[in-house]
Amino acid sequence: MSAYIQETATTWCETTDSDMHFSVRSVHDMMGSKPFVAAAMSLASRQRDAVQGRRRHLTLELYQYTIRLLLGQDPTKPDASILATCTILCAYEMMASSVSEWRRHLRGCAELLRMCKWNGNSEGIVKSCFWAFARIDVWAAFILNQTTLIPTDSWVNQDSLVLVAAAGETDDYCNLAILIFARIINVLNDKGGARRQSQTKLRDNVQNLWDELQLWRRWRLPSVKPLMRIDQSDKSPFPTIMFALSSSICGNTFYHAGSILLLQSGLVNPDPSPEMAKALSPHWHAGELGGISISNPSHANWVNHLQPLYIAGTALDAVPKKALSGQWRPVDAGTAEEADDPTDMDFAAEKVALLRHLAKIERETGWKTKERARDLRVLWGLEN
Structure with missing residues (x-):
């Protein structure tokens, strides 16, 4: 988890979050979520593999374990920890897959945001998640010559x-x-x-x-x-x-x-x-x-x-x-x-x-x- 706190939490998710919800403000609450912890460890492991130029089977196992934990969650009761988990997995996919592949993961995140009516003015870690998602979404749209998954008229109040x-x-x-x-x-x-x-x-x-x-x-x-x-x-x-x-x-x-x-x-x-x-x-x-x-x-x-x-x-x-x-x-x-x-x-x-x-x-x-x-x-x- 130290690699997550020192590098990957701030590497993507806190770029415009001065309150540092992923690594400081909300991380203690998030640590109570098994999917979040697994996602954080899988992203940190993936980033370390990339820097060191190697591929460990452990990294893939952590990712697959995170997916299994997510599938076990009640889809009718999403909360901030699930959104944070999905956001981290989006960053993981960006490092590991082609843009067409990681945009499929973005769609799930977009559906969760829309279902809960969360946007860039939401509170706490949800706001941080939204803007992390938005940055990934906009670059995927740029690369693929497409439009963003969430229309921009609902991004902010x-x-x-x-x-x-x-x-x-x-x-x-x-x-x-x-x-x-x-x-x-x-x-x-x-x-x-x-x-x-x-x-x-x-x-x-x-x-x-x-x-x-x-x-x-x-x-x-x-x-x-x-x-x-x-x-x-x-x-x-x-x-x-x-x-x-x-x-x-x-x-x-x-x-x-x-x-x-x-x-x-x-x-x-x-x-x-x-x-x-x-x-x-x-x-x-x-x-x-x-x-x-x-x-x-x-x-x-x-x-x-x-x-x-x-x-x-x-x-x-x-x-x-x-x-x-x-x-x-x-x-x-x-x-x-x-x-x-x-x-x-x-x-x-x-x-x-x-x-x-x-x-x-x-x-x-x-x-x-x-x-x-x-x-x-x-x-x-x-x-x-």
């Missing part, structure tokens, strides 16, 4: 940026960035809806989401803004962007990832004002994503950064690739004039740094990044 910001709760405000991102995914992936609505309506929906996302950034609480920011230098192709809270890392990550997707849709009507110049650049958002992830060694967020870093990589696609085959070295003042194109070198540096960071995430957390890294190499023309 209050989605007004002004009112939530006025309440001053960092977690709640950052969770709204996840909600807006989910709406972006649903609008861009709603194939049936796209056929029913005109291009003008689709453009209006995208523009409204863009405006809302930019307002989210403008109205951020002080606790959601970076604690420190240093522009990129010859030592690093990405800026240094440090945050004090895990929630803040998460919220800003979803902001930048969502901005890239909306800009790549080609449906955003650009605001010509000078203060919006950076926000209209997918490359700027990509640099911010790289800087946020590398600057904050937060395993809780690193496992949530695989897809955002891939999205960042897609924003680096339309750049020269000739410098990418070798290792990047900083260009100092004495050699800068000898470079073919400093911009080319900068983009090459960003790509190499991104791939190295993805490898580091897998090495330290056990979460698989190799496939997405390969997708980027193929996208950039480095691999067939």
